Amino acid sequence: MSSEIEQMCIAKGMRMTDQRRVIAKVLSNANDHPDVEEVYRRATDIDSRISIATVYRTVRLFEEAGILERHDFRVESGENRARFELVSEMHHDHLIDIEGGEVIEFHDKEIEELQKKIAEKHGYKLVDHRMELYGVKIR
């Protein structure tokens, strides 16, 4: 059976190679926000004939096709790797545990509404936004 992303690719008329199928599967199954290295690890685990260059090309392709969303979370270690997740029907933002690294997804209608209003107040139509909350667990 083909993965969720593979279906989307087919729907968009993309040429499906073994590599793309594997990467599509890895990303479809991910419920975290892996970076390219991690996708590469998981993909080569399934099929070793995949190069990191192809992973880079493929996540970019998927992103441009509106299948994946790219994030640049600010992270303690200062490493600057982009992380990816499947675009979901429901838009959401992220709360990042700066100690543990976990990422919690949330959606707040009220904030979204306020953001739109702020843009309008300044004479702008809001076309995108980025909101990341950074926190530490209360124990």
Place this chain on the structure above:
Amino acid sequence: MSSEIEQMCIAKGMRMTDQRRVIAKVLSNANDHPDVEEVYRRATDIDSRISIATVYRTVRLFEEAGILERHDFRVESGENRARFELVSEMHHDHLIDIEGGEVIEFHDKEIEELQKKIAEKHGYKLVDHRMELYGVKIR
């Protein structure tokens, strides 16, 4: 007369070189959000004996001293340069014109409050956040 940033540096006991003084002045006078190349341009305009390496070292120093804030605005051209601004007494977020590139600062108490609540609802203490609105001018 010494610039706002220079005063802060002195207050923190930093060794003041000509290069640092010039860079401090450039950043104190900036009311935009220049990247390193732009700071370098403005600085060498005043005194050509400044290298880009020193600009990099100095903005990092100022950032770590809590004098500057670093931003990584998402930008159409895909270029990934960090941009800097003097930390202001009043915290604010940014509305970025994705066409013109202008950056508008704003502050919304209500959103800040909601962000804190969201973090708490998930068992986190909010320690930082990043909120950028991307818009197009309504003509």
Place this chain on the structure above:
DNA sequence: ATATTTGCAAACCGTTTGCAGCAAG
């Protein structure tokens, strides 16, 4: 058959760093 994709390694770009000389305290 042809157009697209791949792996490889080299290039890229923003940023950092080792080092020897220079300047601040």
Place this chain on the structure above:
DNA sequence: CTTGCTGCAAACGGTTTGCAAATAT
């Protein structure tokens, strides 16, 4: 005098790319 700063050029790390071979359609 000592410690820290600078310029230079080389290294870095994540990402992209030119190319010839391999593959999808």
